[in-house]
Amino acid sequence: MKGWGCMKARTGKLTGSDHLAGYLFISPWLIGFAGFTLVPLLVSLYLSFTKYDVLSSPVWVGWDNYRTMFTNDERYWKAVKATLIYVFTAVPLKLAFALLVAMLLNARMKMIGFYRTVYYLPSVIGGSVAVAVMWRQLFGVNGALNSLLAALGVEGKISWIMDPRTAIWTLILLGTWQFGASMLIFLAGLKQIPSGLYEAALIDGAGALQRFRKITLPLLTPVIFFNLIMQIIAGFKSFTESLLVTGGGPFDSTLFYGLYLYEKSFKYFDMGYGAAMAWVLLLITALFTAIIFKSSTQWVHYESKGK
Incomplete structure (x- = not known):
């Protein structure tokens, strides 16, 4: 058996049982991919051509969602x-x-x-609620940025996150x-x-x-x-x-x-x-x-x- 295993390793040929063992080992990933990625992906593609509000069954509307998106939204x-x-x-x-x-x-x-x-x-905590609250405080009307500008002699306080000209930059x-x-x-x-x-x-x-x-x-x-x-x-x-x-x-x-x-x-x-x-x-x-x-x-x- 040992000699046969060495021979198979040298020739590189795999039997049906080898293929089956390989698929068994990767089956958890295959099941997860199918259940949590592939199927939801296909379902979302179908739903994109429907009118669906979760509470009732989807109604097929064809390309209406896409037309509304590009021309009327x-x-x-x-x-x-x-x-x-x-x-x-x-x-x-x-x-x-x-x-x-x-x-x-x-x-x-x-x-x-x-x-x-x-x-x-910052990359670990950057998406947390605490950081968002801190950011709102920093760039608010009474935030640290306005306090710093006031200390430098710059008059006029604005809410940097509520001004259309500056909000995106925050x-x-x-x-x-x-x-x-x-x-x-x-x-x-x-x-x-x-x-x-x-x-x-x-x-x-x-x-x-x-x-x-x-x-x-x-x-x-x-x-x-x-x-x-x-x-x-x-x-x-x-x-x-x-x-x-x-x-x-x-x-x-x-x-x-x-x-x-x-x-x-x-x-x-x-x-x-x-x-x-x-x-x-x-x-x-x-x-x-x-x-x-x-x-x-x-x-x-x-x-x-x-x-």
């Missing part, structure tokens, strides 16, 4: 606009700040583990503040860059900016690519910040897509419309992800490329 386009502003502002700021902090924390210093933990904390600042996860990934990428490259550049007289442009950025592009994809997806799904800090106001200026989807589905019980919104969001996210993947051949550099 002003709040929908406000949600799209607010979400796009947030994604294309908060994501670049978050990644830039995360990279800056990662480079600072990549240096050898005392208590470096403590500093890394402290800078990661959420962008909150999103940027939660840079810890991206920072750790950047830090791991920086540690993979051979120190010999920097030493050779120093010998050649390269300055800090040149070393960053010629060594750090090119070798870090795979990590930047990964972080960009993950943060773009997370940005389009943003919900907690809008719900807890501003409630989507004022005048829907911070009505994120996820919040409007939630309101339609669970506040107005228009589940069919909410399902249609969810599928459009999926397609929008997939489109931007595909564009980034397509463009990555032009700016992402892999060490093994061309070998």
